[in-house]
Amino acid sequence: MDKMREILLIYRGSTGVATIPKRKPMSIVHMASSNVDNTDDRISRISSSIRVIPNFPKPGIMFQDITTLLLVPKAFKDTIDLFVERYKDKNINVVAGVETRGFIFGPPIALAIGAKFAPMRKPKKLPEEVISEEYSLEYGTDKIEMHAGVVHPVERAVVVDDLIATGGP
């Protein structure tokens, strides 16, 4: 399998419009900045739609909050379009999305390029036989699992997630 890991810069959702915040709002320093491809104005629109929250979930982490990107349909669509443009003619059979935020971006990319979508889930969520891999996070370790046999050796897969922090060990 030819593996590629595709990342944006992107977060896990808040709990909806009607909820009352349980903790003090944190100070927001800025929206994300971009240092890639200044010729495509979609990149700056995407960057400026991502909220950066310092010291969440713990001191020293600059949390890149993609929930704000999801509130801007044009920026969300631009995000999907950029990936679709990159992968549409590459004979990709499988888009694998990393839980949780890869579940937001992976499916629309898969549909647009005519690939199947395979969820890569946190441990013990999938009911059938799995293949699994342990990895390090910027703030902890985790393991990811996928149903065995959903990707065949001859297939080409793109792994979609929102962001690389440590990129693993």
Ligand SMILES: O=P(O)(O)OC[C@H]1O[C@H](OP(=O)(O)OP(=O)(O)O)[C@H](O)[C@@H]1O
């Ligand atoms: O480069 P790394 O160090 O691997 O960190 C990046 C990973 O961490 C975050 O997910 P997280 O495990 O926090 O899960 P979530 O999407 O459910 O919030 C993020 O969505 C990436 O998957």
Ligand SMILES: Nc1ncnc2[nH]cnc12
């Ligand atoms: N800095 C960060 N922002 C958003 N999600 C993350 N996951 C790991 N590190 C992160």
